[in-house]
Amino acid sequence: MVYLSPLLALGISLVAGTVMFGAMGVPPGGALYAFFVEPLTSAYGWAELGVKAAPLLLIAVALAVGFRAGVWNIGAEGQLTLGAICGGGIALWLYRVDAAWVLPLMLAGGVLGGMAWAAIPAFLKTRFNTSEILTSLMLTYVAALLLSLLVHGPWRDPDGFNFPESRLFSDAATLPVILPGTRLHLGLPFALALAAAVWVMLSRSLVGFQIKVIGQAPAAGRYAGFSERATVWFCFALAGGAAGLAGIVEVSGPIGQLLPGISPGYGFTAIIVAFLGRLHPLGVALAACLLALSYLGGEAAQITLNLPLAVTGVFQGMLLFFLLACDVLILYRMRIRLRNRHPGKAAA
């Protein structure tokens, strides 16, 4: 039942997308094919799906934990950026070192960088009661400017013709490819492992129980003695760490250097992924694949059909709208049925 609504939302989005393509004067059949089928007609395309799905899954599965607890971290994009800055900084600092420990150090740096950035809204929320929605989002802009500052200034490639880019990472600082001939890197196994761990945590552990209780009924959480403060910290640390890891994985994998723009909005799209996946790790994994496909499709449609990249954003937004609408309609029907069965409360 709960998975009906994402499927329904997807179906309606496809219909709406068809209408949209028609309105733009593009033959809808061809556009949908280019968007959703063509990218998957080759093994390389499937690997690319994994490349795009990895950061989405990493971030979304961690965000889902926070959303379950009612912690609205929407600054994952900034935490991703900080992960890339910290991990990438280590790579640039050690670019002459050719040792096996460079990469793990970078990954750890990325995780810690993301966590540190996420710690700011967590601290402000727990200490000063400041809305985490606004602070985490503001910090996203600050992070983007910080990255821009670094690649325009101190970290600019001395041999890079003044382009705002860092030097390319050394081989020791590059994430190994796990499928030869493609760009599929270690990020995907990381993401799958995190999803599995979160699954176990949410369904079996006291921490997961605590998160669900605080999210659904904060007063019940206080009554049971669960700490809201600790939950806020935990959710931000988890999401920050995961986003930071996604950031360093991106720059040490597919990108290979630091650039002003390292993410096509993974941190924001992950919010959609989390909701589309019903805040459940398995659903999130499927949703991550779907939205990764929307990125691939957007790129493919840009090349083959000359459609703007913004189509991807529109499609993602529509998907979330329709999901929310379908959710409500389906849940509403369930609620009515629940009332039918247990009228005591309504009659009192």
Place this chain on the structure above:
Amino acid sequence: MDLLIAAMLTIITAATPLLYAALGELVAEKSGVLNLGVEGMILLGAVCGFAAVTFTGNAAAGIAAGALGGAALSSVFALLALGLQASQVATGLALTIFGTGLSALLGQDLVGAAYDGLPKLAVPLLSEIPLAGALLFHHDILVYGSLALPAAVAWFLTRTRAGLVLRAVGDSHEVAHAMGYPVIRIRCLATLFGGACAGLAGAYLSLAYSPLWIENMSAGRGWIALALVVFATWRPWRALAGAYLFGGITIAQLHAQALGVAIPSQIMSMLPYLATIAVLVLISRDKSKIKRNAPACIGRAFHPSS
């Protein structure tokens, strides 16, 4: 002296879009609606306004199209979050994501188009006054409008019955419903007003502030406007003060460069965002102050049946 006037004029232009967006959101929040889609509505307003001006050449059409664009997007919010009682937070985020994408899509052919800005309307006689004339009475219509808006909103909220009912709905929708007030309808109207104001903010950006269209040109102003509402503790006049404060910070970067201060532009560009965080901390640390001023029902879904 000219430099000072120029600086103050840029503060006014930087503050105006913030003021529109913040006041619109303030009214929506007073009725109990938390619409996080301001950023998306500003962008849609900006692209609609610019498109209308490009096609008709008429400034009034541009302004109207901006307001309509913002209101149209907010009606999606009203449908989902008020009509269907979806989560207001999630719907607002979806609105921003969708609005960002849609505006980029609609505006792809407008990139590079030129417009020479809204006409300045000099108030006869008054604009001749030295200094004050140039500063206060030589602006485009949207600036005058933005200065009248806090007064209008304050008057509406405290002096009219409709404003009283709107505040009542934001304070307790259950009670308002029990007394026979149409909660959903009132909230829809407030949301549409917020959307239209955000659309005007966008129209100001694309028609006056930097008369052109580029993707994502609002650069987080929608989120700053949301913070401004908290900063203003839901009072219109304080929103005016806050908007001008932030306007000043936003353009600090221009003047720092003009004065030859050697600070990287990125650092100066961070200032509005960092200032927003600082202000939020200062306002929110006193929990009781927020609770006393914030509409009690803010962000809560209302089910008319229960």
Place this chain on the structure above:
Amino acid sequence: MPDNRPPPLLSLRGMTKTFPGAVANREVDLDLRGGEIHALLGENGAGKSTLVKMIYGVLKADAGRIMWRGEEVDIRDPAAARKLGIAMVFQHFSLFDSLSVLENIALGLAPAAWAGRGRRNELRSRIHAVSARYGLPLHADRHMHTLSVGERQRIEIVRCLLQAPKLLIMDEPTSVLTPQETSRLFETLKQLAAEGLAILYISHKLDEIAALCRRATILRGGRVVDCVQVADQNARSLAARMMGEELPDADLRPPAAAATADRPARLEVAGLSRAPAAGVAGGVALKDISFAVRGGEIVGIAGVAGNGQDELLSALCGESPPKPGDTGCMAIDGQACALAGARRRRRMGLAVVPAERLGRGAVAGMSLAENALLTAFERLPLMSHGFIRARACRRFAAAVVARFKVKSRGVDAPAASLSGGNLQKFIVGRELGQSPGLLVVAQPTWGLDAGAAQAIGVALRDLAERGAAIVVISQDLDELMSLCDRIAAICAGRLSPLFDTRAVSVERVGLLMAGADAGDNANRAARDAG
């Protein structure tokens, strides 16, 4: 009765209202005349509120006719009801906390009342005139969050009277008042009735009906079981009609309290002071609260709602850590616990039943098995190495369901699917199932039918007899007097000394609830407690 009189002010014929799956009202008839105070009597859930909500246009009847002065009318919404001259004071006040008294009153009146400064000043003077005439002192420009519950009710009544109504409906108005405030309200109501106003008075308190009303319509299970002249009845016969087969509460106290007098205290509270929670409307500060509860006894804390009960419960169960400026000592079984959090206190033997069942005592969307885990994991083996033992949770939940006869669709049913009474039985059962040494219960039987209330009372007494100390916080003075060994009253955050319930009168506790004679009671307390 000769029928040449004018038709009744209000007549209901065959009023029926069905909620999905249940009938709240079935074929209810009622007649009401001007100048009459008519009681609508029934237990919680008998359908009283549903009926008056249909009269007031909040709910739509499925079937039935409403006649107003003999003419059939269609009351679509509250505005239509007000237009006819029907006014209502709800059990939960229809007031807006962030607005002023004047604004609140204006919202209940016709739109013209708020048009222009002149009209607002006129309204202000009308408010003062009405409040002076009926002994309902009010200040129009004060803000709601600064007012007491009694003052809030006055606003509601003044707002109704400003509409010059013909019929005033009052839904359980005294549940928030002290006995003294209640008798003042009755004076006002009698004055209004004498001036020709019809009053429909909803209550389940028999003594109030006897003091105030001439006729009573008795509802049970959504049907009218009788319409009686109150003067012909006594409390017993009314109760029998109201409850049907069920018996009224029996006295659960053991014959004498002396048996526990020499036992050591299991809960000691000394000099407990707490600042009101920041930003909570109507938050009350706790001031220098001291008391002790011995094993084997039940101590009741009486008080009108909003006098610090919520704050006291929070402080006792350790939900929020003390803030700077909070003082006082607390000990469970002699172990200091003022700084301990809720989970540590549970390990020390505390169990708590909060007043709000859904959302605090239980999570609405979670299953009974998960809700069993909510508090029980500290004292029962439901966890191993940080992981939940799902089967143990289900077993425990099933045991609670079986012992307290909780009607549910099994332990996987969400808490929200239970009726209020069954959920309360489940929560009480969950807390008792942890065999606590100290139990704090708020409003244990609020909204429950007599049978369920009785079952919970017996279970509490059982637990006490096994040596536990129990604190019951309740607004229902009758319940406390029949359940507790000792009783104290809380008023404005101050707790009176404890009195033996066998030696203290209801009137005396009523005075304490109103904050009277709080000062000179030290030696009298000693005398009363014997």
